[in-house]
Amino acid sequence: MLIPRDRLRSRVRVARLIVFLPLLFISPAFVNTCFFMFFHLSWRSRITFVFGLSVSLAVASTRGQVISPPFVAGFERFARHGDLSLAEAGDLLVSELSCVACHESANSQLTPKRGPTLVGTANRFSEKWLREYLNDPSEKKPGTTMPHMLGHLDDVQRQTVINKLVSFLGTQKKPFQTVRATGAVAVMHEFWNQGDPLRGRNLYHTVGCVACHQPDAKQKTNQTAPTAVDQMISQLDTDELEELGLLRAARRVASVPHGDLVGKYTRQSLTMFLLRPESVRKAARMPNLRLSPSEAADVTAYLLSEKGSEISSKETVVDPAMVSEGKALFVELQCSNCHDATDVASPRMATPWEKLNPEGKHKCWTRPAAAMPYYKLDELQVDAIKSVLKSESMTAEINAAQWVHSRMLQLNCYACHQRETELMKDGGTGVLGGVGRYRKPYFEMVQQVDLGDEGRLPPPLTGVGSKLQPKALKAVFDQRTPAYRRHMKARMPAYHATAVEALVENLPVADRAGKKSESTVFGNADESLFRAGHELSGTGCVECHYFRGESLPGVVGLDLAGITTRVRPEWFHDFVLDPGALKNRTRMPTFFPDGKSNRLDLLDGDVDKQIASLWFYLKDLASQPLPEKIEKVRSQNYELRPVDRPIVLRSFMQDAGTHAIAVGFPEGLHYSYDSEKIRLASAWKGRFIDARGTWFERFTPPAEPLGESLMHFPQGQPFATLDRKDVRWPAWEDQAKWYQFRGYRLDAQGVPTFLYQFAQWQIEERIVPMGQRGLRRQWNIKQEGINAAAPRDESVTLNLCVHQAIKLTRNSGAQVDGGGLQTRLVKLPQGVNGSGDRIIKDERGERWIVPVNGKDQQTVVVEYAW
């Protein structure tokens, strides 16, 4: 199989080369532009365009030089199309190309991105790749933001320098961090070798990688119908699009190039990078997609379609002289300005940024004569940077909105999120960003439910600073925060706090977040508000939302638990009042058309109070009842409802302990039995029991009776042997050794009969409802053999405790009441004729006990009514 496939592949490669040879000189961005234009031009223009394209191709091929300017996502997407002012574009390039890593500046907006840390390079990258990359970074990795640092050297000199640098980098070893396995995180042995490329391919195309990187056109997506706008866009030509202001939405977004991953990484190093990109690239341009170890291995297996590089773990002979020369060069060539390495001298700075002359003799964008960086910028990029250099206002304070905009460009938040932004070039505002129409198909929901784009695309961030509470905003970026929009396959990446500080601080200011406290907006909570909130949430919210993990069937939406710690009270008020006003085209409907409530019966129809009631109900959701409809569904799934036959459930219960057996009857009478201490523990009427905790909860909460008229039965075992003069009922602890629970048997109707042994007596106990009034309890007692425990003394007899309460009242010979329970002896044990029974007292109160003839088979029946 392998050989033919390889051959086939090489043939295809040759075919590709022949067919597309002329196109080899074009940058990805250029290709994008071409195709975008091509498809949106009229026919006549297309012909002209093709002609022009051929000419420029011819020109490019005669130049014989690779044009591969650095790829900066925000620049490609926005600056090239005039969405940014030249100064904004310049600022972005200055930070992304790390200009001020050498040309120091106090302007924090220009903070250099810097390159990845090179500590550990020796374990991470193949040496061959490193050599090729140093030889000419942008040739090895088109679009790289790393400048050519050896452009001033001839081939021979360059090889010598590379040898030295590589020798030095070979000393940069750092073992990969150990990935801790826990009960929650599976970590296979050498998990980086265990990836599954198919799973990796799916992850790559769904969790968010393709927001920035190139999707594979072959990847199947769940074809979600394009939105009306997208449909329209596909039918319009450029002029029409421009007229309608849709050019930006129609545009194809270029992808951040991967470079030669196979030649560069080992499976382990790429897996570890995907798992924790921030450990290598602190600037977080590549964010942490919250992959599990096995997921990171899967994506690696997909990306390194071939096996990836091998890095020999064997120690190679190192020439110390080469290493130390390499180390000196690392500083000398200003590598250390952008890259951390262990044990290197402090970086060599160049002319401070503010003192640079854009028209001076030495420029970083022309091939240098001496050692200095060489960025292969194109004309627009040079102009943009020059505009920053010339700018007078360079050190001027920028406002919060500009900070947000600038940071979102740098981190490429716009790849996923839309946000309305001031456009400095013309002073107006416009919506920038979003996943773009060609990438939308890769954003899917976990289940196939049509919630439109809102259900599958990352949320727009217009106004987000006035929506989220500061803590919640910060938490969005925190790796420990669980996913909020669980219905989406795409994941919000995690960022280190320092990477997003500017956003967390400036978003609320930029969006003019209100500072009103909860009590200013909603007043104070009270019982009537809780009740109204419970009622209101059940009429609309439940159709689309979860409530602490519970929902109506088929509902896909956000869980409202915790919402009051997430959004600001003012925003909640305004949003619930009129969702569309805060969020364009949201699926959330208004429940207050024209600002009026249609529930005039609740809180006098006061809209503000009704919204406040929702807020307070949700705030207290953990201890509030679920909305009724949800409660009903829940009970359908987990409430045990005996219809034809009794239902038995073994569980932990408050009354009946850890050996509880609950029995429910269709008559609506139910009881719990403690099979450890062998006693009827409690009984109740109405609904039986909810089994969810018993069936499906790891932490085994006690099962709670659902009905009413809960009756607690006496403590203590049913039988004991007593001397006629005994006035104390023995404690269970002293009797336990004589008792043995033996299980139960179900009769044809499904009614259990409990079986147990007390000393030498085998006892069967059966409890059934007595209409709606109470329970009928029957014991069959049989002596089996002579046990050492048998009381030989004639004065010692078997006794049954029929009732126990603080105070007992004898109603008639056969009925004793107490503790809310009427107890009647229906079938007397032999030997009892109304006089043998007695009431004894101990510290627990009074007990009604009946002597039982222990020699013959006996049946005793008692009725309990309450």
Added chain:
Amino acid sequence: MVMRSLNLTHFVSVLGFWLIGIQPLVSVVAADDDYYRLLSVATSKAPTESRSKNWKPSPEGLPLEISGMTFLDDQRLAVAIRKGEIWILDGVYDEPASNVTYKRFANALHEPLGLLQHDGALYTAQRSELTKIRDIDGDDVADEYLTAAKGWAVTGHYHEYAFGPKLDADGNLWITLNIGMGLKGDQLKRAVPDPPLGYRQGRWRGWGMVLTPQGELVPMCAGMRSPAGLGANAAGDMFYTDQQGNWVATNSLHHLRPGVFFHHAEALASMNEPGSTIKSVEKVPAGVPLPEAMMQFPQLRPPAVWFPYKRAGQSPTDIMLDTSDGKFGPFSGQFFVGEFTQAGVNRVFLEKVGGEYQGACFPFRSGFASAVLRLAQGADGSMFAGLTNRGWSSLGNASYGLQRLVWTGKTPFEIQEMRATPDGFDLLFTLPVDPESAGDPASYAMQSHTYLYHSAYGSDEIQKQDLTIRSATVSGNGRRVRLVIDGLRELFVHALDADGVRSKAGLPLLHPDAYYTLNHRPE
């Protein structure tokens, strides 16, 4: 060149051009499938995460969270599920298993974690008792739930699982009892009063017990943490698996026998209870390497096999003895051990040295749809795996279900047996080896380590040492290699990497790693 291909790819995908038909996506087909095919009988995905407080089963079908399995005959499989029911499945051998029938046999069991057909009834350990379940009236629905044994404490802590039963050669039914973790409130009232050494646990928590054929419940051995798997070998000796955690350095397999202590010190809470087989432990060593701990604490016995963490799983479960006599491949008579977190199965070879069991574990198969909790061998030799990952989590794309592993008839190139010799190890391979690579000491590497015995969660591998392979000698028939190795240490795990060995046909080992727990060096 690279830039070119990038531009090309870019260009091509932009256009959706025909050439893209041959994007080099090499799918690494798991070679495992060539030898053992993994089939699904039924698997489901829960809509909630495995650790969710609001965990819910899939809205369709039975919540087949299999916690016990026993074959009733050549066709029907009885399974216990965690919500407390026993179901009888028919049609599980079909390929595809599209007509499986399900019949509920029993219900109202409290988290049963085992199932055994024995003595004309089904036995299962619930949280509070060992129950014998029978159908009396012949309608295939149970009507008798007899308490076969009870008497261990259930304080109400969730971690107090009861596992079993499994039958040993003497007719004893074995059950194992989890330790509780940090008892609180009412739970403490149900703990052993005034326990020795101050450990607060319920009676017999952390113990292995047997129900004798005479119907007596007898405590046998102690020191278990989370003994989720039980199984007897061909001789009928009983073993259990334990899970890494407090006091337990890493996952382990132990031979169950009276009076032996395994790891978890809190099981000593029951030391003075009537019937206890562990006496007069006055001090538990802590924070010392295991070999030393064993000298200070004579009842503490080493496991027959340590499973080095991550390398040989993260949480072992059921033990299945291959009794298929070759129908399940070349490993007849060996143990297969389920693996929860990594959704797989490991393999164990045991031998008796110095009168005690010891041996090696090997990775065997991964890629199950969810956590493997239960294993059972079918009449055709195939392995059935009962899956459920609720409460913890696992690899795989399902939450629970039933899968089946069938040998294709093709023999994988594996280390079949690894035996200790006075000066090294004797390896038996499943296929003849290539004499050149197998006879080259450089084809092997070995490292030994032990663990710390302490109350903390798990232990690092300590006192690691790389050992020198002196020689590797291939035997006449070409399936045996004798390794002579310097520096073997008793009570240490010896991790072998035989990555360089090739079969006669040039195949690398499917699993080149083996981990031998060398408690005794043969004389």
